[in-house]
Amino acid sequence: MRDGDRTLPTQRVEFAAETARRPGRLILRVLDGRKPGETIDVSGRVVSVGRSGLADVRVAHRSISSLHFELQARRSGAVLRDLGSTNGVWFQDRRVQVIELEAGDLFKAGECRFVLADVGEVEIDALSASRFGQLHGSSLAMRELYAQINSLAQTPLDILLLGETGTGKELTAHTIHEASRRRGPMIVLDCGALSPSLAEGTIFGFRKGAFTGAERDQAGVFEAAEGGTLFIDEVGELPLELQVKLLRALDRREVTRLGEPGHARKVDVRIVAATHRDLRQAVAEGSFREDLYYRLARAVLRTPPLREREQDTVELAQTFLGRVCQDYGLELYLGEDALRTIRAYRWPGNVRELRNAIEQAAHIKRRGAIGAAELRVGAGRAPRASALATGLEALLDGDWNYYEIHAELDKLLLPRKLEEQDHNLSRVSKRLGVSRDKLRTRLKELGLYSRSRS
Numbered sequence: 001m002r003d004g005d006r007t008l009p010t011q012r013v014e015f016a017a018e019t020a021r022r023p024g025r026l027i028l029r030v031l032d033g034r035k036p037g038e039t040i041d042v043s044g045r046v047v048s049v050g051r052s053g054l055a056d057v058r059v060a061h062r063s064i065s066s067l068h069f070e071l072q073a074r075r076s077g078a079v080l081r082d083l084g085s086t087n088g089v090w091f092q093d094r095r096v097q098v099i100e101l102e103a104g105d106l107f108k109a110g111e112c113r114f115v116l117a118d119v120g121e122v123e124i125d126a127l128s129a130s131r132f133g134q135l136h137g138s139s140l141a142m143r144e145l146y147a148q149i150n151s152l153a154q155t156p157l158d159i160l161l162l163g164e165t166g167t168g169k170e171l172t173a174h175t176i177h178e179a180s181r182r183r184g185p186m187i188v189l190d191c192g193a194l195s196p197s198l199a200e201g202t203i204f205g206f207r208k209g210a211f212t213g214a215e216r217d218q219a220g221v222f223e224a225a226e227g228g229t230l231f232i233d234e235v236g237e238l239p240l241e242l243q244v245k246l247l248r249a250l251d252r253r254e255v256t257r258l259g260e261p262g263h264a265r266k267v268d269v270r271i272v273a274a275t276h277r278d279l280r281q282a283v284a285e286g287s288f289r290e291d292l293y294y295r296l297a298r299a300v301l302r303t304p305p306l307r308e309r310e311q312d313t314v315e316l317a318q319t320f321l322g323r324v325c326q327d328y329g330l331e332l333y334l335g336e337d338a339l340r341t342i343r344a345y346r347w348p349g350n351v352r353e354l355r356n357a358i359e360q361a362a363h364i365k366r367r368g369a370i371g372a373a374e375l376r377v378g379a380g381r382a383p384r385a386s387a388l389a390t391g392l393e394a395l396l397d398g399d400w401n402y403y404e405i406h407a408e409l410d411k412l413l414l415p416r417k418l419e420e421q422d423h424n425l426s427r428v429s430k431r432l433g434v435s436r437d438k439l440r441t442r443l444k445e446l447g448l449y450s451r452s453r454s
């Protein structure tokens with residue numbers, strides 16, 4: 001694996017399944033459009049509404065974009081998000097990007113009015129396990145994922161994994177492969193790292209002399225994964241001309257090496273594809289082929305972001321710490337204030353961020369209790385550009401409300417400024433042009449106060 005993970009031998013364990021309930025039932029009333037007054041049950045975790053067949057719910061009206069908005073169920077309502085529509089989403093006469101709705105709220109998309117008529121729970125299957133294959137976590141969101149992997153792994157279906165960066169898509173692919181009991185290997189093809197000139201040869205293989213530099217016959221990743229699983233990571237980055245060829249290979253289960261026209265080779269490969277991009281949006285924009293999307297999306301799994309499974313953070317932190325200690329012969333544990341910091345920090349979504357924070361702290365401390373001071377969560381230890389590229393993008397794209405976004409920005413900003421000023425509150429308040437009292441209140445609200453001095 002590319003990320004320093006370890007491959008464990010496949011364990012055959014029987015897990016008990018249970019039924020559980022989670023938010024997910026949404027009833028939407030469409031007041032305009034072709035069938036005014038129609039009530040639609042849009043139950044599901046995230047539901048898209050638009051004019052095209054790509055949307056989960058189609059609303060035929062000229063003012064509605066092909067993918068117009070999305071609803072995500074919450075405990076007592078739903079998060080409504082504009083999907084880049086032309087005519088916008090409107091709530092109380094204001095155009096909104098993301099807003100939290102309660103049952104009974106009326107909103108507009110283009111010229112059509114909708115009411116979120118009712119919300120409730122749906123019944124789901126979950127496994128009673130705190131880990132499954134290489135995935136850790138005992139939150140309901142993870143246990144639902146385990147149940148889905150468990151029921152899909154041994155089917156012949158190809159699987160599409162959707163989820164934000166660093167939420168465990170690759171680990172999920174490994175877990176699917178292990179649980180599938182397919183005897184061949186799992187091969188990883190990272191479309192984001194493919195060199196354009198070598199991409200086709202890497203995927204489908206080539207014959208000696210097929211192009212300059214092709215000095216010997218070479219199998220592609222499909223053939224290398226024979227009898228096993230081909231994990232196609234960042235499939236949304238695959239150039240359009242290769243998307244056609246990939247679709248053909250998937251449909252016919254055969255590949256043709258470069259330089260061997262007319263000589264197709266049969267392959268027995270299970271495909272698991274992943275992307276952090278919204279592929280339906282990419283289809284709507286024309287950068288991803290619709291037929292390939294439907295081919296890949298026959299079975300879809302979502303890896304939940306950390307913010308949807310906060311109860312897993314301490315468990316994951318302990319797991320990561322155990323691994324560094326084992327690898328480097330360190331003797332460390334998480335102190336009370338570190339545990340408090342881990343619980344209090346609003347992790348945006350990325351498990352990798354949590355792992356990095358633990359690993360850095362372990363190398364700084366080396367022995368004894370890791371305290372909050374070593375755990376520089378959200379303190380912007382990454383260079384500014386990459387913090388902006390990953391953290392902020394995820395934040396702005398995520399379903400955070402106004403106050404949460406400001407809190408996340410402050411959690412990045414304030415620890416950085418405190419550190420620059422040697423944790424001196426007066427100097428930080430002067431530097432930022434905000435009163436000392438206001439700054440102190442804010443630090444307290446965010447659980448950052450204990451680390452600063454006046």
Ligand SMILES: Nc1ncnc2c1ncn2[C@@H]1O[C@H](COP(=O)(O)OP(=O)(O)OP(=O)(O)O)[C@@H](O)[C@H]1O
Pocket residue numbers: 003004005134135136137163164165166167168169170171172233276303316351352355
């Ligand atoms: N459920 C989990 N249990 C244990 N570790 C996890 C879990 N989810 C993610 N991780 C950790 O986070 C890191 C990122 O996971 P992974 O590479 O599978 O994510 P990804 O979604 O494929 O990321 P990217 O989109 O950047 O490729 C892994 O190295 C792993 O250590």
